[in-house]
Amino acid sequence: xQTVTQSQPEMSVQEAETVTLSCTxxxxxxxxxxxWYKQPPSRQMILVIxxxxxxxxxxxENRFSVNFQKAAKSFSLKISDSQLGDTAMYFCAFMxxxxxxxxxxxxxxxxxxxxxxx
Amino acid sequence: xxxxxxxxxxxxxxxxxxxTLRCHQTENHRYMYWYRQDPGHGLRLIHYSYGVKDTDKGExxxxxxxxxxxxxxxxxxxxxxTSSQTSVYFCAISETNQPQHFGDGTRLSIL
Numbered sequence: 055x056q057t058v059t060q061s062q063p064e065m066s067v068q069e070a071e072t073v074t075l076s077c078t079x080x081x082x083x084x085x086x087x088x089x090w091y092k093q094p095p096s097r098q099m100i101l102v103i104x105x106x107x108x109x110x111x112x113x114x115e116n117r118f119s120v121n122f123q124k125a126a127k128s129f130s131l132k133i134s135d136s137q138l139g140d141t142a143m144y145f146c147a148f149m150x151x152x153x154x155x156x157x158x159x160x161x162x163x164x165x166x167x168x169x170x171x172x
Numbered sequence: 173x174x175x176x177x178x179x180x181x182x183x184x185x186x187x188x189x190x191x192t193l194r195c196h197q198t199e200n201h202r203y204m205y206w207y208r209q210d211p212g213h214g215l216r217l218i219h220y221s222y223g224v225k226d227t228d229k230g231e232x233x234x235x236x237x238x239x240x241x242x243x244x245x246x247x248x249x250x251x252x253x254t255s256s257q258t259s260v261y262f263c264a265i266s267e268t269n270q271p272q273h274f275g276d277g278t279r280l281s282i283l
Binding site: 087145157162 | 277
């Protein structure tokens with residue numbers, strides 16, 4: 055069974071600094087997708103970045119980038135030049151295609167609460 | 173933003189009463205999901221749908237049922253609400269191998 059582990063329940067970072075959130079997962083699949091979602095106090099779930107497992111190049115979206123280590127099953131999120139608006143809960147998620155049912159299975163980590171300090 | 177509307181946004185009810193939450197999408201996406209979010213547990217899948225009248229259970233389906241009679245609507249029903257079902261409920265939609273997009277959530281309190 056797939057699992058997603060976020061080992062840092064809470065983190066803080068000074069404004070304008072860089073922070074890295076950790077995520078590890080366990081799977082025997084070769085093809086899958088990984089995502090980071092952000093949940094600010096408004097409760098919305100916002101997609102931050104996605105990574106396809108077959109791509110070696112790490113995904114980047116503006117100040118957000120990932121370090122995808124497929125062999126180590128690690129998918130960390132780096133936030134550069136942290137801003138107060140980055141304060142949120144961050145969830146790592148794993149997705150794969152279930153061939154027997156034709157559906158897609160998503161597994162979420164328990165989240166890391168990030169606070170950006172002024 | 174993906175067109176997903178959850179209703180109601182907030183609800184307070186009593187133990188033993190039936191409760192129905194609605195998820196409505198305007199994206200014509202095939203897959204729809206219901207999750208609950210609780211502190212320390214992240215998001216846990218309750219039920220999902222892969223087409224009209226096609227649904228299946230997730231990891232925490234006990235005490236919940238779902239229905240999808242139209243592509244755009246996915247209903248979650250608590251047949252007889254219990255205090256352990258107090259939670260924030262999220263609906264999500266997706267298409268093929270795309271990431272899920274979420275509604276704004278429903279905060280449900282069962283007294």
